[in-house]
Amino acid sequence: MNNSQPAVTQSAEGRDFYRALVRRRQLILLGLSAALVLSLCVDLALGPANYRLGQVIRALFLPGSVDDQLRVILWEIRMPVALMALVVGASLSVAGMQMQTILNNPLASPFTLGISAGAGFGAALALAFGVALFPLAVDYVIPVNAFLMAMLTSLAIYGLSLRRGVTSETIVLLGIALVFIFNALMSLIQFFASQQAVAAVVFWTMGSLTKATWPKLWVSLAVLVVAMPLLARRGWSLTAMRLGDAKAESMGVNLRGLRLEALMIVSLLASISVSFVGTIGFIGLVGPHIARMLLGEDQRFLLPGAAISGALILSVGSVLSKMIIPGTVIPIGIVTSIVGIPFFLYLILNRRVATW
Amino acid sequence: MVSLRLDDISAGYASRPVIAGVSTPELRGGQVVALLGANAAGKSTLFRRIFGLLSGGGQVRIDGAASARPVAYMPQDNGARPVLSVYESVLLARMQGRRLKVFDEDHAKVEEILSLLGVTHLRGRNLGDLSGGQRQMVGAAQALAQDPQILLLDEPTSALDLSHQIDLLSLLRRLADEQGLLVIVALHDLGHALRFADAAMVLHRGSLIACGPTAEVITPDLLREVFEVTARIEPCTKGHPQLIVDGRIDMSGPAVSAFAG
Numbered sequence: 001m002n003n004s005q006p007a008v009t010q011s012a013e014g015r016d017f018y019r020a021l022v023r024r025r026q027l028i029l030l031g032l033s034a035a036l037v038l039s040l041c042v043d044l045a046l047g048p049a050n051y052r053l054g055q056v057i058r059a060l061f062l063p064g065s066v067d068d069q070l071r072v073i074l075w076e077i078r079m080p081v082a083l084m085a086l087v088v089g090a091s092l093s094v095a096g097m098q099m100q101t102i103l104n105n106p107l108a109s110p111f112t113l114g115i116s117a118g119a120g121f122g123a124a125l126a127l128a129f130g131v132a133l134f135p136l137a138v139d140y141v142i143p144v145n146a147f148l149m150a151m152l153t154s155l156a157i158y159g160l161s162l163r164r165g166v167t168s169e170t171i172v173l174l175g176i177a178l179v180f181i182f183n184a185l186m187s188l189i190q191f192f193a194s195q196q197a198v199a200a201v202v203f204w205t206m207g208s209l210t211k212a213t214w215p216k217l218w219v220s221l222a223v224l225v226v227a228m229p230l231l232a233r234r235g236w237s238l239t240a241m242r243l244g245d246a247k248a249e250s251m252g253v254n255l256r257g258l259r260l261e262a263l264m265i266v267s268l269l270a271s272i273s274v275s276f277v278g279t280i281g282f283i284g285l286v287g288p289h290i291a292r293m294l295l296g297e298d299q300r301f302l303l304p305g306a307a308i309s310g311a312l313i314l315s316v317g318s319v320l321s322k323m324i325i326p327g328t329v330i331p332i333g334i335v336t337s338i339v340g341i342p343f344f345l346y347l348i349l350n351r352r353v354a355t356w
Numbered sequence: 357m358v359s360l361r362l363d364d365i366s367a368g369y370a371s372r373p374v375i376a377g378v379s380t381p382e383l384r385g386g387q388v389v390a391l392l393g394a395n396a397a398g399k400s401t402l403f404r405r406i407f408g409l410l411s412g413g414g415q416v417r418i419d420g421a422a423s424a425r426p427v428a429y430m431p432q433d434n435g436a437r438p439v440l441s442v443y444e445s446v447l448l449a450r451m452q453g454r455r456l457k458v459f460d461e462d463h464a465k466v467e468e469i470l471s472l473l474g475v476t477h478l479r480g481r482n483l484g485d486l487s488g489g490q491r492q493m494v495g496a497a498q499a500l501a502q503d504p505q506i507l508l509l510d511e512p513t514s515a516l517d518l519s520h521q522i523d524l525l526s527l528l529r530r531l532a533d534e535q536g537l538l539v540i541v542a543l544h545d546l547g548h549a550l551r552f553a554d555a556a557m558v559l560h561r562g563s564l565i566a567c568g569p570t571a572e573v574i575t576p577d578l579l580r581e582v583f584e585v586t587a588r589i590e591p592c593t594k595g596h597p598q599l600i601v602d603g604r605i606d607m608s609g610p611a612v613s614a615f616a617g
Contacts, residue, residue: 014467015460017443017479104436164370236451243445243483244436249409250429251452251498296439298448300456355439 025301028294032308036086039315043082044074046322084212085318085332086311087220088273089283093310094224095270096284097291097302098231101238102259103168104245106355109284110270113157113171114178115150116281119274120205121182121189122149127200128193142204143216146275153178154267158260207278207333209318216276223272227265228307234258235299242297282336283310286344292355293347313340357385357536358420358505360406365414367405374401378414378564380557385420385505385536388529390549390570392542393559394582399542402559403429403508406540421505425453428504430495432511437484442494445483446470449498469500472527488515496524500531507531509541513548521545525552546574550589550597558582571597580605 044060045051051059051070059066059074096109110116122145125131130141137144156178161171186205190198231238237258240248245255270284287310288302295305317336321329360383366376375398383389393399404410407429418426440448446466447458470476475493478486486494492515499507507528513521529552531537540557543549549556549570556573558566560582566573571589579587584605592598 013476014443014470014479015463018447018458018463021441021444232456235456236448236454239440239448240452242436242438242440243448244434246431246434247436247495247498250407250431251449251502252425253452292439296441296444298440298444 022301025295025298025305029301029304029308032294032305032312036308036312036315039312039319040082040086043085043315043318043322044078046319047073047078048327049073080214080217081209081212082315082318084209084217084220084277085314087217087224088209088277088280089287089311089314090307091220091224091227091269091273091310092280092283093287093291093306093313094227094231094303095266095273096310097288097306098238098262098266099284100288101241101299102262103171104242105168105172106289107172107285108168108175109281109288110150110266110274111279111281111284112179113153113175114182115153115267115270116274116279117179117182117186118153119146119150119271120279121185122146123204123275123278124186124189124201127204128189128197143275147271150271150274151267153182154263154271158263158267161259161263162256203331204278205333206331207280208329208331209277209314209321210329211277220272220276223268224307227269228303230265231262232300232303234262235303238262239297239299239302278331278333280314280333280336282333282340282344283313286340287313289344289355290347358418358422358426358538359384360506360538360540361417361419362406363415363417365402365405365412365416367401367410367412369401369410373562374398375405375412375559375562378402378559380564380567383538383540383555385538386532387555388532388539388541388553390543390553390556391540391559392544392546392549392556392574392582397559397582398562399559400432400510403431403510403540403542407508418506423503423505425502426505427508428499428502428506429508430499430510430512433488433491433495433515437482440483441480442475442478442483442486442497443470443480445494446497446501450501450503452502465503466497466501469497472500473497474523489517489520492516493520493524504537506538507540509539511542511544513543513545521548528552546579547599550574550599574599 041053041056045053045056055066055070056074059070063071092110099108099113100106122133123142126141126145132141133145133148157171157175160166160174190201237253240251240253249255288306291302291305291309295301313336314332317332320339321332321335324330362378362380365378366373368374391399401410405412406416407427443466446469447462450462450465451458470479473493473496475497478490483491492512496509496512499509513524516524525548528539528541532539553570555568556570557564558573558578566578574589576587579585586602586605588600588602589597590600
């Protein structure tokens with residue numbers, strides 16, 4: 001335990017080390033944000049009528065200076081879809097990241113815990129048989145059904161997590177079991193449903209941003225805007241949870257309370273998103289892992305990082321969904337999985353730092 | 357000066373009681389207290405009860421505390437490997453319950469502690485890349501970063517090499533002497549307890565069977581009863597008490613030599 005250096009110099013060394021770390025992370029966040037803006041502009045430019053980026057930017061900032069057709073296509077048709085990609089991508093990624101954090105398990109995500117499958121089952125009930133789980137919301141039967149089933153699934157998972165001796169592995173196993181149960185129930189619905197209803201159910205489960213509208217966008221955005229600061233203020237505690245339960249407790253973290261709080265918030269995030277756009281399984285698992293690889297575990301950077309990386313993945317997916325077959329918009333859930341998973345495998349097989 | 361007293365405390369898990377009727381005299385700041393006992397005697401449970409992670413009967417009395425969180429607890433290492441540098445992990449321990457902004461004084465404290473423990477060179481290393489011993493030193497740093505007045509350390513030397521064991525225990529001794537910390541440290545090396553601790557508490561099957569000055573507590577009779585060994589305590593050439601183990605007691609027969617071939 002040599003202590004030959006003067007304390008003042010050492011203190012400055014530590015501070016400088018930390019500031020360099022923070023600067024690097026801020027630059028990464030800035031880079032991701034720039035990529036996100038670019039992707040959004042490209043997403044807006046692409047469609048049956050393609051526009052140049054310059055036209056898109058002018059229509060965004062000086063809508064009065066472009067012709068009516070461009071303005072209507074951009075603002076009325078493409079904007080809600082493109083922004084929905086960002087909001088849903090961010091929501092699912094943040095939800096997945098916090099599920100991984102509070103369960104300390106890299107496999108946790110809205111998809112693997114059965115929340116997406118629950119939502120799919122709720123939607124299928126409405127699509128196939130017109131069952132409304134909450135009869136008052138006549139105009140929104142499908143998303144409301146999906147939302148209620150997703151929240152019920154989350155509550156079941158939370159209820160299990162309160163039992164003594166239940167580990168995070170048990171919870172993930174329960175999630176996987178729920179996925180299988182809901183898939184079986186979906187098959188049962190499809191077995192009895194009409195051919196037309198089966199097609200509608202299958203399309204819903206593929207996940208598609210074309211379901212986006214301004215009201216749905218505002219609701220999803222409102223939930224995200226409320227959730228982010230609530231999670232951010234628990235930044236130190238949530239980061240400590242990744243040190244393991246015993247260590248986090250020893251630092252004064254109230255594990256049970258924090259788990260409940262975070263699980264409720266992220267369940268809401270995931271349920272709202274899935275209920276509006278259908279099953280998009282890839283983002284909640286991969287968005288957080290990419291953010292963690294780039295930014296580390298400190299939630300003050302990981303939280304915005306997961307949101308931006310999720311938004312970016314889904315926005316790029318939206319661009320690709322229009323580019324793969326010109327004139328056809330392939331459902332986004334298919335695109336993100338086919339293009340994103342090989343990219344993800346490349347990242348985890350070539351990473352320099354073990355993240356789990 | 358901070359002080360701690362346990363009055364008839366008990367604790368356990370679900371329907372399984374682990375410790376019962378544990379009472380101590382007043383333990384004061386400036387003392388190093390060794391918590392001794394065989395495996396599964398209840399040492400970690402006692403720490404968790406004192407720290408407030410377990411509820412149970414009796415009272416944990418802390419007087420003279422200068423802050424709302426006077427106790428820091430270093431649990432045994434659980435092998436978690438998050439993507440956090442050593443510096444961040446120690447800062448993280450310090451920042452719990454505080455605002456998100458990190459101030460210069462927080463940096464100064466973290467660096468001071470890393471320096472005290474001789475691990476400034478690990479500052480930028482990932483926790484997952486450290487050896488078991490290095491992780492224990494970082495664990496001690498995390499506990500110290502919380503500005504405690506009472507420090508509970510659960511087997512902090514179990515993965516350290518001999519020189520680092522002595523370094524860490526010497527540092528704890530110094531912190532008690534110079535800063536008035538009350539240090540309670542679970543140890544399996546009774547020689548270290550004799551050398552560094554003022555007092556010893558011995559847990560045996562969930563009960564506290566001895567608590568007092570180390571030299572009065574660690575006796576051949578106690579070693580026979582708790583650890584099932586025959587042993588002597590004799591001064592070395594420099595006058596330090598030294599534990600010499602003669603053999604393991606075969607519970608069904610006489611003592612056998614520890615060094616028999």
